[in-house]
Amino acid sequence: MNPVLLASATTAPLHEAMLFWILAPVMVVAAIGMVFARSAVHAAMLLAVVMLSLAAFYTTEHAPFLAVVQVVVYTGAVLMLFLFVLMLIGVDSMDSLVETLRGQRAAAMAVGAGFAVLLVAGLAGALDGFAPNGFGADAGKNGNVTGIAHLLFSRYVFAFEATSALLITAGLGAMVLAHREPTGERKSQKQRMLDRAARGGAAAAPLPGPGVYADHDSVDTPALLPDGSVAPGSVPAYLQVSAGRSHVDAVDHELER
Amino acid sequence: MDITYYLYLSAVLFTIGAVGVLVRRNAIVVFMCVELMLNAVNLSLVTFARMNSNLDGQVIAFFVMVVAAAEVVIGLAIIMSIFRSRRSASVDDANLLKY
Numbered sequence: 001m002n003p004v005l006l007a008s009a010t011t012a013p014l015h016e017a018m019l020f021w022i023l024a025p026v027m028v029v030a031a032i033g034m035v036f037a038r039s040a041v042h043a044a045m046l047l048a049v050v051m052l053s054l055a056a057f058y059t060t061e062h063a064p065f066l067a068v069v070q071v072v073v074y075t076g077a078v079l080m081l082f083l084f085v086l087m088l089i090g091v092d093s094m095d096s097l098v099e100t101l102r103g104q105r106a107a108a109m110a111v112g113a114g115f116a117v118l119l120v121a122g123l124a125g126a127l128d129g130f131a132p133n134g135f136g137a138d139a140g141k142n143g144n145v146t147g148i149a150h151l152l153f154s155r156y157v158f159a160f161e162a163t164s165a166l167l168i169t170a171g172l173g174a175m176v177l178a179h180r181e182p183t184g185e186r187k188s189q190k191q192r193m194l195d196r197a198a199r200g201g202a203a204a205a206p207l208p209g210p211g212v213y214a215d216h217d218s219v220d221t222p223a224l225l226p227d228g229s230v231a232p233g234s235v236p237a238y239l240q241v242s243a244g245r246s247h248v249d250a251v252d253h254e255l256e257r
Numbered sequence: 258m259d260i261t262y263y264l265y266l267s268a269v270l271f272t273i274g275a276v277g278v279l280v281r282r283n284a285i286v287v288f289m290c291v292e293l294m295l296n297a298v299n300l301s302l303v304t305f306a307r308m309n310s311n312l313d314g315q316v317i318a319f320f321v322m323v324v325a326a327a328e329v330v331i332g333l334a335i336i337m338s339i340f341r342s343r344r345s346a347s348v349d350d351a352n353l354l355k356y
């Protein structure tokens with residue numbers, strides 16, 4: 001460690017300060033946006049912004065191993081898992097804005113503000129006259145990863161083994177929870193087609209694909225039935241929701257003219 | 258810039274996550290807010306490690322990440338099985354332990 005840095009014990013170098021002042025506002029804005037985003041997919045994307053910025057902070061905080069783990073485990077695995085579950089549950093499920101408990105939202109905001117004040121005040125009190133025991137994580141002679149490995153397999157070896165048991169249990173638990181036993185006989189393809197014909201209403205042939213016109217060629221442009229009307233099933237339901245049916249309505253309107 | 262600023266940033270992120278848990282209805286977004294809180298705590302652990310010239314804080318942050326991964330797996334599986342039986346991921350709809 002360079003003696004000039006040791007002299008100014010708690011002050012970070014300039015490049016770190018620049019990174020902090022650029023990324024910290026981005027993180028806070030992304031986190032606030034995550035809380036208020038109506039769509040869960042937008043919330044997931046904003047959470048990715050926060051997590052990647054944290055990874056950048058870890059690199060400047062002398063924790064390169066954790067920075068890589070943050071990108072691989074959090075942004076790579078955990079966030080992808082969130083997106084997969086969103087896909088299974090339905091991306092178009094918006095949060096309802098109906099308050100079931102009256103005044104709960106305002107009360108939550110007040111509690112949050114009070115909590116922030118308490119936390120920051122407590123922190124300021126604790127850090128008043130704080131003298132750090134050195135500066136920079138002590139990575140030993142062989143660097144950060146080797147240092148962490150030494151700790152992990154000596155002092156924390158039991159905790160490490162316990163987490164491996166925890167991960168195996170969690171994996172098994174997820175399999176048990178997500179597994180569904182089939183109730184009843186599996187239907188043959190013939191039986192399914194007969195059921196579909198008996199139900200009526202559904203098209204016997206495959207659903208028409210979305211239309212292609214001289215001025216619209218996107219999948220949210222509906223196909224036309226032989227009589228010239230809009231085929232209702234030709235545009236995926238999610239696109240109709242996200243586009244507010246604008247294209248479908250526009251084509252419908254054009255046809256009426 | 259003082260390295261204790263990381264601790265203030267961590268406190269702010271933790272608070273935002275806590276408010277999100279209180280305000281949001283969608284169980285998945287509530288879960289994301291819990292993840293944000295865990296991440297905020299990790300940032301403070303890494304900063305503590307740096308303040309003390311000691312790697313223990315980083316090892317603990319690593320354990321927090323492992324436990325968070327296990328927690329996400331189980332939590333999302335529970336949300337999925339609730340969604341299957343109730344067709345809803347809103348935390349208001351799941352008010353009974355069974356059925």
